[in-house]
Amino acid sequence: MLTDAQWTIREPLVEACRPHAKVPLSNLRRTMSAILWRHENGAKWRSLPSELGPWWMAAQTFIRWARLGVWERLLNLVQQRGVQLGMTFLDGTNVRAHQKAAGAH
Secondary structure: OOOHHHHHHHHHHHHHHOOOOOOOOOOHHHHHHHHHHHHHHOOOHHHOOHHHOOHHHHHHHHHHHHHHOHHHHHHHHHHHHOOOOOOOOOOHHHOOOOHHHHOOO
C-alpha cells in the first residue's frame, strides 16, 4: 500500500494525468497501490491481495491507462518535477520475446 507520505506526493501527479471520466475512480489510492503491488511482485492480476480491491478493477485501469498514454504522461511529469520513485530491475529470464526477435525465420 502507498503510505500517506507517498500518496501526498503522487496523488496530484496522477490526477493531472489520468482521464477524467463521468464517474470518478472511487478509490484511486487503492487501485494505484494494487497496480504498483502487481508490478513490484511480478504476480498475475488475480494474485492481488484482497485488501487492494478487486483484481479486475486494477487490471482494467492499468490497461485502459496504457492505451490512453497515461503512464507516459505520468512518467514525464514525475521526471519534470524531480520526484524520486525508486528503481525496478527486470530479470531477463522473465521477459519473453517473440521467436523472430532473435532473427529466426
